[in-house]
Amino acid sequence: MTARYTIRDFQREFPDDDACLEWLKDFLYPAGIECRHCGRVTKHHKVKSRKSYSCDVCGHHVHPTAGTIYHKSSTPLTLWFYAIFLMSATRCGVSAKQLELGVTYKTAWRMFKQIRSMLEENRDPLSGEVEIDEAYIGGVRKGRRGRPGYGDNKVPVVGAVERHGNIIAKAVESTNKETLIGHIVENVEPGTTIFTDEFRGYKTLSTLGFDHWVIKHKIEYVNGFIHTNQIEGFWSLFKNGIRGVYKHVGKGYVQSYLNEYQFRYNRRKSGVPMFQHFLAQTSQLSWWTPYANR
Numbered sequence: 001m002t003a004r005y006t007i008r009d010f011q012r013e014f015p016d017d018d019a020c021l022e023w024l025k026d027f028l029y030p031a032g033i034e035c036r037h038c039g040r041v042t043k044h045h046k047v048k049s050r051k052s053y054s055c056d057v058c059g060h061h062v063h064p065t066a067g068t069i070y071h072k073s074s075t076p077l078t079l080w081f082y083a084i085f086l087m088s089a090t091r092c093g094v095s096a097k098q099l100e101l102g103v104t105y106k107t108a109w110r111m112f113k114q115i116r117s118m119l120e121e122n123r124d125p126l127s128g129e130v131e132i133d134e135a136y137i138g139g140v141r142k143g144r145r146g147r148p149g150y151g152d153n154k155v156p157v158v159g160a161v162e163r164h165g166n167i168i169a170k171a172v173e174s175t176n177k178e179t180l181i182g183h184i185v186e187n188v189e190p191g192t193t194i195f196t197d198e199f200r201g202y203k204t205l206s207t208l209g210f211d212h213w214v215i216k217h218k219i220e221y222v223n224g225f226i227h228t229n230q231i232e233g234f235w236s237l238f239k240n241g242i243r244g245v246y247k248h249v250g251k252g253y254v255q256s257y258l259n260e261y262q263f264r265y266n267r268r269k270s271g272v273p274m275f276q277h278f279l280a281q282t283s284q285l286s287w288w289t290p291y292a293n294r
């Protein structure tokens with residue numbers, strides 16, 4: 001369980017926009033602000049009713065929001081931070097509709113999209129015992145089980161999860177052998193013990209240096225240590241979470257949601273509050289501009 005961080009904690013830490021900006025400044029400039037004009041680390045003061053700080057020596061202005069997702073947004077920083085808090089506080093995702101931010105649905109939707117765009121992460125390859133499985137997200141045809149046929153409008157996803165550890169999940173073009181194996185070779189260390197179902201796409205894994213165990217789902221779901229329960233648990237969490245937004249299905253769209261879900265999942269055992277992980281991740285510079293500090 002991650003450390004608790006309640007809505008009361010949030011309100012205490014971020015009572016207004018100035019508190020958010022102060023946090024952002026300290027986050028982006030942990031060693032103090034080096035003034036571009038003086039060329040030294042100087043004392044800076046908040047400029048009244050502006051989102052900037054000015055150098056005590058020369059008066060040069062610094063805008064901490066420059067280059068972040070908060071840049072040029074007319075939405076107050078407290079609402080941004082609150083949206084991030086909501087996303088961190090849920091287990092199964094938050095939809096723009098559920099939001100009571102006091103902004104329009106469209107604005108809320110755009111905010112969440114931007115927050116999600118910051119949640120992509122590169123992880124070290126998985127090792128030890130790894131479960132691998134594919135799934136199909138969205139699509140118009142109801143009631144069909146199993147692997148879909150052509151034209152079903154579903155987005156295939158493939159995931160690998162280290163038992164009791166991290167997941168790496170990707171939206172892919174198809175679940176042909178090349179794609180599946182490509183995902184595995186890229187994200188799982190050679191020699192790893194791998195568990196999959198009997199899908200033929202995984203057949204060649206043992207010839208590639210993996211210790212491959214197969215659970216035959218036609219017969220049973222668990223055979224001792226041979227199962228894919230953990231990865232299936234992730235898929236059901238993910239599918240339940242985005243069920244309400246299925247109609248928007250597209251590969252990039254599914255990937256951005258996957259990024260959100262795996263970001264939470266991979267920190268589920270952290271001793272640091274989930275909100276702090278989210279806030280730090282989404283407050284990084286999202287684009288480089290030579291004018292960022294001007």
Ligand SMILES: [Zn+2]
Pocket residue numbers: 035036037038039042055056057058059060
């Ligand atoms: Zn200066």
